[in-house]
């Protein structure tokens with residue numbers, strides 16, 4: 001149901017104008033900050049809020065303001081919920097999700113794209129549908145969709161921006177490509193994305209060095225099998241280190257270096273067809289949100305690099321930018337990315 005009804009290309013494309021609205025709001029807030037010349041913005045915070053807002057609108061139909069949820073705030077509790085404190089925030093989630101399902105059972109004006117909860121409520125209790133789902137399923141899937149979409153995309157955007165700031169030549173090249181394809185008189189649209197070849201190489205190179213789900217999800221063998229001469233007994237848990245594969249010197253030359261040009265004329269993609277690059281996994285349990293993730297990452301990255309020039313604060317040199325990682329279910333930056341924007345479009 002998630003793959004066919006919620007995360008299909010068709011469904012994801014139906015949220016294009018919502019994404020445009022939210023990305024524009026983010027650009028506007030950075031533009032306002034840019035008026036304060038020389039002042040750095042916290043890009044990690046900006047990108048993370050944008051991602052939470054887009055996920056909420058797509059899954060739940062609206063943004064949730066912190067105070068509407070719990071004294072601790074919506075974003076903080078969602079984050080807490082994905083860590084060891086799941087049990088302690090369980091009640092708060094359950095109350096919120098019950099309220100959301102109730103709201104979705106009321107008639108709506110039919111104007112906006114149907115959010116994920118609308119779609120699932122539509123299947124609830126139906127004898128004919130091939131999906132027999134009830135409230136507990138819906139609540140579990142809401143949580144899954146928020147968990148899987150909120151931090152993955154924003155962390156990838158942060159790493160891509162960090163690498164571009166450490167590599168001004170690559171940053172320049174992305175900006176030149178955007179100038180050629182889009183010009184400086186309008187903002188990037190999702191329909192421009194497939195023409196941005198260098199931006200796509202930058203994204204592949206970012207996902208090679210910084211696959212946000214470094215060990216994928218745990219898999220299990222469902223029968224005895226032999227892979228490359230190794231015997232894998234039935235029921236073994238199999239953990240795949242995509243992070244190490246992306247940096248394996250036997251698969252990549254200058255494996256630790258950020259060189260987007262390595263993908264020039266290469267057919268290696270990130271979709272699970274080439275085992276040296278598997279940031280979304282591969283095969284039947286590959287990430288079902290890949291199209292959504294790639295779309296969000298590309299449009300936000302393109303917009304931020306097209307609309308602004310970026311300078312590191314405190315006269316920091318590009319090579320001094322701290323790239324320390326924090327290891328967890330996802331790998332994120334240890335320190336927030338801060339940089340000084342200046343607006344560069346003509347409108």
Ligand code: HEM
Nearest residue numbers: 145148149152153213216217279280281282285287289293
């Ligand atoms: C750049 C963004 C993203 C990356 C790098 C990413 C990566 C991954 C990876 C590596 C897996 C595990 C695959 C495996 O073990 O073989 C996964 C699973 C999953 N992802 Fe994503 N993901 C991203 C965005 C998203 C988004 C936006 C959604 C949307 C809701 C999503 C939904 C899921 C779900 C539901 C699963 C579990 C699938 C299953 O158990 O079969 N992901 N993702």
